Amino acid sequence: MTDSHPFIKKIEARDRLSKQEREVLAKLISRTKEFQADEPVVRDGDRPRHSSVLLEGFACRSKTLKDGCRQITEFHVPGDFVDLHSFPLKQLDHDVIALTRCQIGIVPHERLSDITETMPHLTRVLWLMTLIDAAVHREWIVGMGRRTATARIAHLFCELCARLDPVGLVKGHSYHLPVSQQQLSDALGLSLVHTNRMLASLRKNGLLTFADQTVTIRDWAGLMHLAQFDPSYLCLRLEPR
Amino acid sequence: MTDSHPFIKKIEARDRLSKQEREVLAKLISRTKEFQADEPVVRDGDRPRHSSVLLEGFACRSKTLKDGCRQITEFHVPGDFVDLHSFPLKQLDHDVIALTRCQIGIVPHERLSDITETMPHLTRVLWLMTLIDAAVHREWIVGMGRRTATARIAHLFCELCARLDPVGLVKGHSYHLPVSQQQLSDALGLSLVHTNRMLASLRKNGLLTFADQTVTIRDWAGLMHLAQFDPSYLCLRLEPR
DNA sequence: CGAGGTCTTGAAGACGATCAACAAACGTGG
DNA sequence: CCACGTTTGTTGATCGTCTTCAAGACCTCG
Secondary structure, three states: OHHHOHHHHHHHOOOOOOHHHHHHHHOOOOEEEEEOOOOEEEOOOOOOOEEEEEEEOOEEEEEEOOOOOEEEEEEEOOOOOOOOOHHHHOOOOOEEEEOOOEEEEEEEHHHHHHHHHHOHHHHHHHHHHHHHHHHHHHHHHHHHHHOOHHHHHHHHHHHHHHHHHHHOOEEOOEEEOOOOHHHHHHHHOOOHHHHHHHHHHHHHOOOEEEEOOEEEEOOHHHHHHHHOOOHHHHOOOOOOO | OHHHOHHHHHHHOOOOOOHHHHHHHHOOOOEEEEEOOOOEEEOOOOOOOEEEEEEEOOEEEEEEOOOOOEEEEEEEOOOOOOOOOHHHHOOOOOEEEEOOOEEEEEEEHHHHHHHHHHOHHHHHHHHHHHHHHHHHHHHHHHHHHHOOHHHHHHHHHHHHHHHHHHHOOEEOOEEEOOOOHHHHHHHHOOOHHHHHHHHHHHHHOOOEEEEOOEEEEOOHHHHHHHHOOOHHHHOOOOOOO
16 A cells, blocks of 8 residues: 555655556565664665665664764655665665664665666656755755754754655644754754754744654744745655656 | 766776767767856756766856855766756756856756666666765765864865866876865855865965865875765775666 | 653853955956 | 956954853653
8 A cells, every 4th residue: 555655655746656666666675674763774884785765763864973973964754765875876875874763665676776677767766766865965065054053953844844744744733753952963063052052042933842752833934934945955846757 | 089078987987888888978968068167057946958967177066045145065077967966856956057167068868868768777877976976965964064174175175186086187196176265165164264264274284285276185194084084985986886 | 769861051162254454366458 | 568456365353153061950761
């Protein structure tokens, strides 16, 4: 069933799939595997023979410098093909780490290879999925370079809302975000203390609250304006690829 | 001739190409076009019907916020398939701007489509090229989040050296980098003044000089150490994709 | 109940931004 | 050829955002 495959939902927010393509996608996963919170799904330098789809739970990409400090480069939500990059890259340049208990779908690289051999349209769609990651990266670079701390936080919460919506994980103005303030700081490039204070400021200004692992957006227009959020980089448009 | 196609050189630093693939690549470019410095090659929001390869000159990707401030998200050197992203994305999320007078190869999307229909290996190779951009983006996020200003500058100069080398644009310990300190600052997420001071500090410490649009690395080991530079994210390894 | 993780708040200080002024290099037209 | 404006690089001074260090409150879980 489609319902059990959020990654098909994610794709179908961007392009039409034929019945056959949907079937192939559904059969892509050879098995599922569960990961515990903080457990690495794939590690920097790995040469995996399969790619990982996030079916349930939250994960992130991160890089750790030799001096031990860590930077999260992307958050991943259900439906994200977290490790599709390793298929063309062969050797991974970063970690993928489970933030919560996660259900991961394992997709052998041979099957992806088969798709590139026989299903050109589906190949382009998978390619697109990795380029959305690249677009998210770019938007983060802009944020880290040119947005203030509050605007950066605001933008992240806007982004997550826009990404969780297509997979049905936004209820009203709220969504579940099982991430600590420390992890948030590692993603924003801020110190924990400052993140905490800026969250308090967003709360005080009535823009949003983040408590009990739940983001509630109180003033969407105000938040979007502060963040200068424009969702077009997420490619949320149904069109032939 | 291969010599006239730096983008084939770039690819051949990552994977073997068959004779046929090399021929197809050489014929990919329907025509070339010249751009002047500061001229946009493609613009945010464009829906180009072709992709652009940078044959000569330097360019960058950048995003401009509504409030006018700009962030460069990647520098491009000869051989980079600067606008391959627009093929699966359809609508571009950023600008590509010529930094110098540039020679651009125009590749119609239909030809790329044809490749995905008939040449699976070459498709994977092109896919790889876009994922290297994503890996560069990730490394920049790490830099902006967790590296000091000097380390960030050092890392950028290391990266450019490693990228210019495969296309034969590094001579000894020097390479040409026709970029102003203002543009450097827009890429680093720093103010012009601070970039200038940190460049002076790198010079004073004997690590590198950047003058007359030329970077000269004086102490590669020291620079790599300061930057914590590890080139593996650039995928500079010949292996089957 | 104590241990450890998370959130919160205070205070001090550093890194980098902003404002301002000037020097040097360059192209243009007189 | 020089005068001129423009762009780029350089330096000083001040200010503010964010970091670091530190400590206490709250929570869950053994």
